Amino acid sequence: MHFGNAAAVPQERWQKPRATKPTPAKPRLIYARDVHFDPAVTDPVKHMIGLREVGFLFGPSSAGKTFVAFDLAMAIAMGRERWCGRRVKPGAVLHVAFEGGKGSRKRLLAAALEHGDPGDMLSILDNAPPLNREGDQAGVAMIVAAAAELSANSGSRVSLIVIDTLSAAAAGDDENAAADMSAFVAKLKLVAERTGAAVLAIHHTGKDRMNGMRGSSALRGNADFVIELTETKELAIEKCREGRTGPLATFELIEVELGTDDDGDPQTSCVVRFTEGVTPAKVKPGARLPNQSQLALDVLRNLYNEGVARHVSKSQIGDVEVPRCVRLEDWRKACRTRGLTKESEADPIKKAAAEKKAFQRASDTIEKANLIGSHGAEVWLIGQQSAPPPASEVGTWHK
Secondary structure (H helix, E strand, O other): OOOOOHHHOOHHHHOOOOOOOOOOOOOOOOOHHHOOOOOOOOOOEOOOEOOOOEEEEEEOOOOOHHHHHHHHHHHHHOOOOEEOOEEEOOOEEEEEEOOOHHHHHHHHHHHHHHHOOOHHHEEEEOOOOOOOOOOOOHHHHHHHHHHHHHHHHHOOOEEEEEEEOHHHHOOOOOOOOHHHHHHHHHHHHHHHHHHOOEEEEEEEEOOOHHHOEOOOOHHHHHOOEEEEEOOOOEEEEEEEOOOOOEEEEEEEEEEEEEEEOOOOOEEEEEEEEEOOOOOOOOOOOOOOOOHHHHHHHHHHHHHHHOOOOEOOOHHHHOOOOOOOEEEHHHHHHHHHHHOOOOOOOOOHHHHHHHHHHHHHHHHHHHHHOOOEEEEOOEEEEOOOOOOOOOHHHHOOOOO
């Protein structure tokens, strides 16, 4: 058999193409002279939720998490001026119903009956593939495609994407495994990056509410913002990149009748109705404070007795006439040393979060009882500043 003259074939046709090395990225250095103040406000919810950020709304089962998420979605889609006191920037919203597509439809209808039809500014996606670790990028791709279609239909950018819920979206993953949850958050960040929207995942509280969200601390650690909902229908910002943490508002669930079914029975859902800000805990004069609050107050009194309190100028504390103040951070550290929370949590991130929340609640209760005042980074006792607390309650204080 004759194959012809192999030598006549150009040699380059027989050579394996050489692999080219990727060009390494050059470092990008930013100096003060390169940075300029940008007055433009783009956050869907100012000082709480920013574009391309990923966060969580978590709380106990049946506390109203999805109802709160729909109220937030309506605020953005309908262009309300504020939500929980924070300024809102209008935009389209995509609600990805991994859990209970039928229930989400009823919640959307109830919200529309209560607040008006948002038109093409708010839509539900109920057939997205899961975002679990074993799955491919199909779930991400569908959410990104749905967001693009919603943007085209509404003529507006998509500002918020709600993932309802984490457990359904990450079905099969181990919520307690850092690797699984880090991979899940990475997919949410990919959605945020490709759509330019904020991504809010709804999640559950763990067995011990003081430890925050259920599962691995990688969730909170990788989140840009975290909103907590309690059994008593209180909302609070538990973590925020650009803004202050702390209480937001209290709310109640109001039943809305959607219509009558074939059997003649009324079908209902609920909507959120906020009170004006957080309802303060009412503490009667002379009443005993809750244990954690009493301990925190005792610690503050001890700081005065130990000479930690100091004189500050009126301008530092809002022109209030106060003899001596204690730095808020000094008080917080002292409470941590005294063991304000008795949780034996091994995870340092969860432990720190529990301590932070315990101190926030205790200090809020003391201030609402008009026993302390605060301004910025300073706090002071109201009334007799040098009176020692009862020895039976305080024990020995070590600085």
